[in-house]
Amino acid sequence: MTQVPLTARGAEQLRAELEHLKKIERPRIIEAIAEARAHGDLKENAEYHAAREQQGFVEGRIKEIEGKLSNAQIIDVAQLPRTGKVVFGVTVDVLDVDKDEEHTYVIVGDDEADIKQGKISVSSPIARGLIGKGEGDVAMVDAPAGKRELEVLEVRYE
Structure with missing residues (x-):
């Protein structure tokens, strides 16, 4: 993949978002899934399905940010x-x-x-x-x- 230019400030913002997703959002969603599972039947458990959907979104965004940072050419003005x-x-x-x-x-x-x-x-x-x-x-x-x-x-x- 080709390198994509990114300012140092932009890279820092992406790193901060990545850390937030990994350290705060991911554990919160895992806890929500565990709590929803405790309610029983998963087929009709809207809380469980919503938490799983959120988990998919967060994991996708984590992969996207990691990909951007790994292919970034960081330029410090x-x-x-x-x-x-x-x-x-x-x-x-x-x-x-x-x-x-x-x-x-x-x-x-x-x-x-x-x-x-x-x-x-x-x-x-x-x-x-x-x-x-x-x-x-x-x-x-x-x-x-x-x-x-x-x-x-x-x-x-x-």
């Missing part, structure tokens, strides 16, 4: 050379020239992307258009809403 260029992991302030609106984006891996928090995937049209640009450069981006002209105002290595 603080260790990157400060070239002033937009690269994976940086925070970039841009001006949407047509709308005269400023936006701040953090370029992250696909699994970390969350537009509500300003985190955009490195494979998104906006990020692809901004990669390699420096302060003062203008990027023409083919966004889903149409062509956008974005001027790079500041690149931060946070």
Whole structure:
């Protein structure tokens, strides 16, 4: 499997979720299954079936996170050379020239992307258009809403 870029912060969040699932959720579900089994007939025991379904979900998520972490290329933005260029992991302030609106984006891996928090995937049209640009450069981006002209105002290595 190919390596997937992941910020150090994103990797830490995945590790924290994995620990929570293994140390808190998994034992809680095992206890719920044992308690439901004690009620007797499992065929019509809704609590048992619900707990088993939860167990399947949690175990699936654990495998998914372990897979992501094992294939991750963790990039620590603080260790990157400060070239002033937009690269994976940086925070970039841009001006949407047509709308005269400023936006701040953090370029992250696909699994970390969350537009509500300003985190955009490195494979998104906006990020692809901004990669390699420096302060003062203008990027023409083919966004889903149409062509956008974005001027790079500041690149931060946070």
